[in-house]
Amino acid sequence: xxxxxxxxxxxxxxxxxxxxxxxxxxxxxxxxxxxxxxxxxxxxxxxxxxxxxxxxxxxxxxxxxxxxxxxxxxxxxxxxxxxxxxxxxxxxxxxxxxxxxxxxxxxxxxxxxxxxxxxxxxxxxxxxxxxxxxxxxxxxxxxxxxxxxxxxx
Amino acid sequence: xxxxxxxxxxxxxxxxxxxxxxxxxxxxxxxxxxxxxxxxxxxxxxxxxxxxxxxxxxxxxxxxxxxxxxxxxxxxxxxxxxxxxxxxxxxx
Numbered sequence: 156x157x158x159x160x161x162x163x164x165x166x167x168x169x170x171x172x173x174x175x176x177x178x179x180x181x182x183x184x185x186x187x188x189x190x191x192x193x194x195x196x197x198x199x200x201x202x203x204x205x206x207x208x209x210x211x212x213x214x215x216x217x218x219x220x221x222x223x224x225x226x227x228x229x230x231x232x233x234x235x236x237x238x239x240x241x242x243x244x245x246x247x248x249x250x251x252x253x254x255x256x257x258x259x260x261x262x263x264x265x266x267x268x269x270x271x272x273x274x275x276x277x278x279x280x281x282x283x284x285x286x287x288x289x290x291x292x293x294x295x296x297x298x299x300x301x302x303x304x305x306x307x308x
Numbered sequence: 309x310x311x312x313x314x315x316x317x318x319x320x321x322x323x324x325x326x327x328x329x330x331x332x333x334x335x336x337x338x339x340x341x342x343x344x345x346x347x348x349x350x351x352x353x354x355x356x357x358x359x360x361x362x363x364x365x366x367x368x369x370x371x372x373x374x375x376x377x378x379x380x381x382x383x384x385x386x387x388x389x390x391x392x393x394x395x396x397x398x399x400x
Contacts, residue, residue: 179339197339197371204341263380267356270349275342275379282378 162189163228170211170223170248175204182227182244189229191242195302198283199227199244202300205276206246209255218250231306243286243301253296254289255280316347323351327360329398331391335367340375352385363388363398 166181168174179200186196203225210218226245255277264270280287286301322330332348334340352362364387366373376382388394 194370198374201339201341201371201375204339208341208343264384267349267353267384270353270381270384272346272349275345279342279375279378283374 163226164188165227166225167222168225170207170214170219170221172211175207178207178225179204181225185227186242189227189242191229191240192304195240195242195304199242199300199302202280202283203244203246205280206255206298206300209276210248210250214248214250214253218248221249223248238306240304240306241301243299246298246300247292247295249295252291255298256287256289312343312347315344319347319351320354323355323360323362327355327358329360330355330362331365331394331398332362333365333391333394334372335365335369337369337372340372342379345375345379345381348381348385361398362386363394365389365391365394 164185166178166185168178182200182203183196186199191199207223210223224245224247226247228243228245229240230243231240258274258277260278260281261271261274280300283302284300285303286299288299290297319332322328330351348362348364355362362385364376364381364385366376366387366389368389373382373387376385376387386397388397
Protein backbone atom coordinates (compact mmCIF):
# COMPACT_ATOMS: atom_id res chain seq x y z
CA UNK A 156 0.00 0.00 0.00
CA UNK A 157 1.30 3.47 -0.87
CA UNK A 158 2.32 5.65 2.09
CA UNK A 159 -0.18 8.37 3.05
CA UNK A 160 0.29 11.74 1.39
CA UNK A 161 1.69 14.45 3.65
CA UNK A 162 -0.70 17.02 5.00
CA UNK A 163 -0.01 20.46 3.50
CA UNK A 164 -1.60 23.85 4.05
CA UNK A 165 -0.77 27.15 2.35
CA UNK A 166 -1.22 30.90 2.72
CA UNK A 167 -0.53 33.84 0.41
CA UNK A 168 0.36 37.16 2.04
CA UNK A 169 1.75 40.56 1.19
CA UNK A 170 5.24 41.20 2.58
CA UNK A 171 4.06 43.99 4.82
CA UNK A 172 4.47 44.51 8.59
CA UNK A 173 0.68 44.65 8.92
CA UNK A 174 0.50 41.06 7.67
CA UNK A 175 2.79 39.61 10.34
CA UNK A 176 0.02 39.09 12.87
CA UNK A 177 -2.23 37.31 10.33
CA UNK A 178 0.71 35.21 9.28
CA UNK A 179 1.48 34.19 12.86
CA UNK A 180 -2.19 33.37 13.51
CA UNK A 181 -2.26 31.20 10.36
CA UNK A 182 0.88 29.35 11.39
CA UNK A 183 -0.33 28.68 14.92
CA UNK A 184 -3.73 27.48 13.70
CA UNK A 185 -2.15 25.29 11.03
CA UNK A 186 0.34 23.79 13.46
CA UNK A 187 -2.53 22.98 15.79
CA UNK A 188 -4.45 21.34 12.95
CA UNK A 189 -1.40 19.24 12.04
CA UNK A 190 -0.70 18.35 15.69
CA UNK A 191 2.67 20.08 15.79
CA UNK A 192 3.60 20.49 19.48
CA UNK A 193 3.47 24.00 20.96
CA UNK A 194 7.22 24.14 21.61
CA UNK A 195 7.96 23.41 17.96
CA UNK A 196 5.25 25.69 16.57
CA UNK A 197 6.58 28.53 18.74
CA UNK A 198 10.04 28.13 17.23
CA UNK A 199 8.62 27.93 13.71
CA UNK A 200 6.59 31.07 14.37
CA UNK A 201 9.63 32.96 15.60
CA UNK A 202 11.75 31.88 12.62
CA UNK A 203 9.00 32.78 10.14
CA UNK A 204 8.75 36.21 11.72
CA UNK A 205 12.51 36.69 11.37
CA UNK A 206 12.57 35.63 7.72
CA UNK A 207 9.61 37.86 6.81
CA UNK A 208 11.02 40.83 8.74
CA UNK A 209 14.27 40.40 6.82
CA UNK A 210 12.38 40.24 3.54
CA UNK A 211 10.32 43.34 4.36
CA UNK A 212 13.41 45.32 5.38
CA UNK A 213 15.84 44.18 2.68
CA UNK A 214 13.86 42.47 -0.09
CA UNK A 215 13.55 45.52 -2.32
CA UNK A 216 10.70 46.81 -4.49
CA UNK A 217 9.98 43.60 -6.36
CA UNK A 218 9.76 41.55 -3.18
CA UNK A 219 7.39 44.01 -1.57
CA UNK A 220 5.00 44.05 -4.56
CA UNK A 221 4.58 40.28 -4.99
CA UNK A 222 2.84 37.93 -2.57
CA UNK A 223 4.82 35.55 -0.40
CA UNK A 224 3.63 31.96 -0.38
CA UNK A 225 3.83 29.95 2.83
CA UNK A 226 3.33 26.20 2.96
CA UNK A 227 3.37 24.05 6.06
CA UNK A 228 3.76 20.33 5.61
CA UNK A 229 3.94 17.56 8.14
CA UNK A 230 5.78 14.42 7.09
CA UNK A 231 6.52 12.02 9.89
CA UNK A 232 9.27 9.48 9.57
CA UNK A 233 9.68 6.18 11.29
CA UNK A 234 13.32 5.64 10.40
CA UNK A 235 15.18 3.03 12.39
CA UNK A 236 12.51 2.88 15.05
CA UNK A 237 12.91 6.61 15.71
CA UNK A 238 9.34 7.81 16.13
CA UNK A 239 9.78 11.49 15.28
CA UNK A 240 7.49 14.15 13.89
CA UNK A 241 8.69 16.53 11.20
CA UNK A 242 7.17 19.81 10.06
CA UNK A 243 8.54 21.78 7.12
CA UNK A 244 7.66 25.39 6.46
CA UNK A 245 8.37 26.62 2.91
CA UNK A 246 8.66 30.37 2.29
CA UNK A 247 8.65 31.46 -1.34
CA UNK A 248 9.19 35.12 -2.29
CA UNK A 249 9.81 37.06 -5.50
CA UNK A 250 12.69 39.20 -4.26
CA UNK A 251 16.20 39.39 -5.69
CA UNK A 252 18.20 36.18 -5.21
CA UNK A 253 19.09 35.96 -1.53
CA UNK A 254 20.28 32.95 0.42
CA UNK A 255 19.84 33.73 4.12
CA UNK A 256 21.74 30.56 5.01
CA UNK A 257 24.94 31.73 3.32
CA UNK A 258 25.91 34.14 6.07
CA UNK A 259 28.58 32.97 8.49
CA UNK A 260 27.77 33.01 12.17
CA UNK A 261 29.58 35.38 14.47
CA UNK A 262 30.85 33.96 17.77
CA UNK A 263 28.49 34.51 20.69
CA UNK A 264 29.25 37.60 22.79
CA UNK A 265 31.26 37.36 26.02
CA UNK A 266 30.45 40.86 27.27
CA UNK A 267 27.61 43.31 26.89
CA UNK A 268 29.85 45.55 24.78
CA UNK A 269 30.58 42.65 22.44
CA UNK A 270 26.90 41.85 21.93
CA UNK A 271 25.99 42.82 18.38
CA UNK A 272 22.42 44.03 17.98
CA UNK A 273 22.36 42.96 14.29
CA UNK A 274 22.23 39.56 12.60
CA UNK A 275 20.36 37.86 15.44
CA UNK A 276 17.34 36.85 13.38
CA UNK A 277 19.20 34.54 11.03
CA UNK A 278 21.22 33.20 13.96
CA UNK A 279 17.94 32.19 15.62
CA UNK A 280 16.79 30.47 12.44
CA UNK A 281 20.01 28.47 12.31
CA UNK A 282 19.81 27.52 15.97
CA UNK A 283 16.12 26.63 16.19
CA UNK A 284 15.62 24.72 12.96
CA UNK A 285 16.86 21.15 12.53
CA UNK A 286 17.20 21.48 8.75
CA UNK A 287 17.29 24.51 6.47
CA UNK A 288 17.67 24.68 2.71
CA UNK A 289 17.59 27.39 0.08
CA UNK A 290 17.24 27.27 -3.68
CA UNK A 291 16.37 29.68 -6.47
CA UNK A 292 13.36 28.50 -8.50
CA UNK A 293 12.77 30.66 -11.58
CA UNK A 294 12.36 34.17 -10.23
CA UNK A 295 11.62 33.13 -6.66
CA UNK A 296 13.60 32.40 -3.51
CA UNK A 297 12.49 29.17 -1.85
CA UNK A 298 13.52 28.68 1.76
CA UNK A 299 12.62 25.49 3.64
CA UNK A 300 12.73 25.37 7.44
CA UNK A 301 12.22 22.03 9.18
CA UNK A 302 11.83 21.07 12.80
CA UNK A 303 11.64 17.63 14.39
CA UNK A 304 10.27 16.38 17.69
CA UNK A 305 9.89 13.09 19.48
CA UNK A 306 6.30 11.88 19.30
CA UNK A 307 6.61 9.51 22.24
CA UNK A 308 9.19 10.56 24.83
CA UNK B 309 -0.88 44.41 23.61
CA UNK B 310 1.96 46.86 23.28
CA UNK B 311 3.75 47.20 19.96
CA UNK B 312 7.52 46.89 19.69
CA UNK B 313 8.02 50.65 19.36
CA UNK B 314 6.09 51.35 22.54
CA UNK B 315 8.02 48.69 24.45
CA UNK B 316 11.32 50.00 23.12
CA UNK B 317 10.42 53.56 24.08
CA UNK B 318 9.46 52.44 27.57
CA UNK B 319 12.72 50.51 27.97
CA UNK B 320 14.75 53.47 26.75
CA UNK B 321 13.00 55.83 29.14
CA UNK B 322 13.77 53.50 32.04
CA UNK B 323 17.40 52.93 31.18
CA UNK B 324 18.79 56.01 29.44
CA UNK B 325 18.58 58.63 32.18
CA UNK B 326 19.36 57.26 35.65
CA UNK B 327 21.46 54.31 36.82
CA UNK B 328 18.41 52.42 38.05
CA UNK B 329 18.16 48.74 38.91
CA UNK B 330 15.86 47.33 36.19
CA UNK B 331 14.06 43.99 36.27
CA UNK B 332 12.87 43.14 32.77
CA UNK B 333 9.90 40.84 33.36
CA UNK B 334 9.46 38.54 30.35
CA UNK B 335 7.35 35.91 32.14
CA UNK B 336 4.23 36.63 30.11
CA UNK B 337 5.97 37.34 26.80
CA UNK B 338 4.92 34.74 24.26
CA UNK B 339 7.43 35.66 21.60
CA UNK B 340 10.76 37.51 21.59
CA UNK B 341 12.05 38.28 18.10
CA UNK B 342 15.44 39.73 17.20
CA UNK B 343 14.03 43.26 17.09
CA UNK B 344 13.15 42.85 20.76
CA UNK B 345 16.57 41.46 21.61
CA UNK B 346 18.20 44.45 19.91
CA UNK B 347 16.17 46.77 22.09
CA UNK B 348 17.16 44.83 25.22
CA UNK B 349 20.86 44.94 24.30
CA UNK B 350 20.77 48.67 23.62
CA UNK B 351 18.98 49.41 26.87
CA UNK B 352 21.25 47.14 28.93
CA UNK B 353 24.30 48.85 27.43
CA UNK B 354 22.94 52.32 28.17
CA UNK B 355 22.17 51.27 31.72
CA UNK B 356 25.58 49.67 32.18
CA UNK B 357 27.34 52.82 31.00
CA UNK B 358 25.53 54.80 33.68
CA UNK B 359 26.35 52.31 36.41
CA UNK B 360 22.92 50.69 36.50
CA UNK B 361 22.05 47.02 36.23
CA UNK B 362 19.49 44.94 34.35
CA UNK B 363 18.22 41.49 35.26
CA UNK B 364 15.88 39.47 33.07
CA UNK B 365 13.06 37.64 34.86
CA UNK B 366 11.90 34.58 32.93
CA UNK B 367 9.73 32.40 35.15
CA UNK B 368 9.10 29.22 33.20
CA UNK B 369 9.12 30.86 29.78
CA UNK B 370 11.03 28.19 27.85
CA UNK B 371 10.80 29.71 24.36
CA UNK B 372 12.08 33.10 25.48
CA UNK B 373 14.79 31.38 27.53
CA UNK B 374 15.87 29.35 24.48
CA UNK B 375 15.84 32.50 22.34
CA UNK B 376 18.10 34.39 24.74
CA UNK B 377 20.43 31.41 25.18
CA UNK B 378 20.69 30.86 21.43
CA UNK B 379 21.86 34.41 20.89
CA UNK B 380 24.27 34.37 23.86
CA UNK B 381 22.39 37.10 25.72
CA UNK B 382 22.17 34.90 28.82
CA UNK B 383 25.95 35.26 29.15
CA UNK B 384 25.91 39.06 29.17
CA UNK B 385 22.66 39.92 30.96
CA UNK B 386 21.76 37.91 34.08
CA UNK B 387 18.62 35.75 33.72
CA UNK B 388 16.68 34.52 36.74
CA UNK B 389 13.55 32.44 37.14
CA UNK B 390 11.69 33.93 40.10
CA UNK B 391 10.80 37.43 41.22
CA UNK B 392 12.51 37.27 44.62
CA UNK B 393 15.77 36.21 43.05
CA UNK B 394 15.44 39.01 40.50
CA UNK B 395 15.10 41.61 43.26
CA UNK B 396 18.08 40.24 45.15
CA UNK B 397 20.26 40.12 42.04
CA UNK B 398 19.37 43.51 40.67
CA UNK B 399 20.18 45.17 44.01
CA UNK B 400 23.39 43.18 44.61
